[in-house]
Amino acid sequence: MNSQRALSNRTVASGSVYGAPCWVSLTTCDLSAAEKFYTAVLGWEWRTGKLGEQYRFASVGGVPVAGISAVAAMQPKAFAWTPYFATADADETVARSQERGGTTAVxxxxxxxxxxxxxxxxxxxxxxxxEGELVSHWEEWRRAAPVFVELHTRDAFDAAIFYAEVLAWASDTADCCEVHYENEKVILRSRGDVVAHIHSGAVDSARDPSMRPRWQIHFAVTDVHACIEAALAHGGCLVREEREIGEAILSDPDGSRFVVNAREQFPSRSKGNGLGIQ
Structure with missing residues (x-):
């Protein structure tokens, strides 16, 4: 709680978006192939920024929306989409994660x-x-390429408590995220928008010990079927399609999975039941 009060005395350059997803980034072994794939599937444009030739920024209408970095060919699991969450102090956030059993990779x-x-x-x-200024302001990012992130895990409530304590969700920090429980999922909202889900199946279902917890990135698109066709034509795969809800899980040529959702089916602003996580 002391760290949360300390956070409330700081100003976040990212637009006072505490704990919300603020960026998504992909690792790949072939930048050129990744650019071609995501241009075809999501219509992105590309540029190089201050991070050098091995990190490329995707943009929509001139607004940066995602990043792709090149890494050496490794195990397939090294290539993946990763969500980034805004924080006022990276050092404090890392310390809180480690205190609660999390690990630090970089x-x-x-x-x-x-x-x-x-x-x-x-x-x-x-x-x-x-921690710091975003490549684009949070509201511009959200409008340019609507996105939400979803955690598939073994225990949604335990995960929600971990992230709430690490990222100051549902705290007394100004502009922090709200946490609710709806339709057997933990729902995270920032400024009224649904920005993240955490779920582990039905409340009374048994845990799956073989499941590998992971964050999954969802992108809003105008035509799910067109995205599927473009992905297949450019070396990707269709993992699963849910036509009734306008959703498809796709895999790029490196095996990195992501989800496309019909814009009209994207998460709403409806309110839910507060979890009271503090």
């Missing part, structure tokens, strides 16, 4: 105009944190 490192770290929660799901 950082915090300085990437002007901010600092970043790559972490994993106590079940092994990888996520990032970002």
């Amino acid at each position: 950082g915090p490192l300085s990437f002007p105009p901010g600092r970043a770290a790559l972490l994993a929660d106590r079940d092994g799901a990888v996520f990032g944190i970002w």
Whole structure:
């Protein structure tokens, strides 16, 4: 609680978006192939920024919406989409994660105009944190390429408590995220928008010990079927399609999974039941 009060005395350069997803980034072994794939599937444009030739920024209408970094060819699981959450102090956030059983893979490192770290929660799901100014303002990012992130884990309530304590969700911090429980999922809202889900199946279902907890990125698109066709034509795969809800899980040529959702089916602003996580 003392760390949460300390956070409330700081100003977040990312637009006072505490604990909300603020960026998504992909690792790949072939930047050129990844650019071609995501241009075809999601219509993105590309540029190089201050981070050099091995990190490329995707944009929509001139607004940066995602990043792709090149890494050496490794195990397939090294290539994945990762969500980043806004924080006021990367060092404090890393310390809170470690105190609660999380692990630190990288950082915090300085990437002007901010600092970043790559972490994993106590079940092994990888996520990032970002302290500082965003490449684009949060509201612009949300409008340019609507996105929400979803954690598939073994225990949704335990995970919600971990992230609430690490990222100051549902705290007395100004502009923090609200946490609710709806339709057997933990729902995270920032400024009224649904920005994240956490779920582990039905309340009375048994845990699946073989499940690998992971964050999954959802992108809003105008035509799910067109995205599927483009992915298949450019070396990707269709993992699963749910036509009745306008959703498809796709895999890029590296095996990195992501989800496309019909814009009209994207999460709403409806209110739910508060969990009272403090």
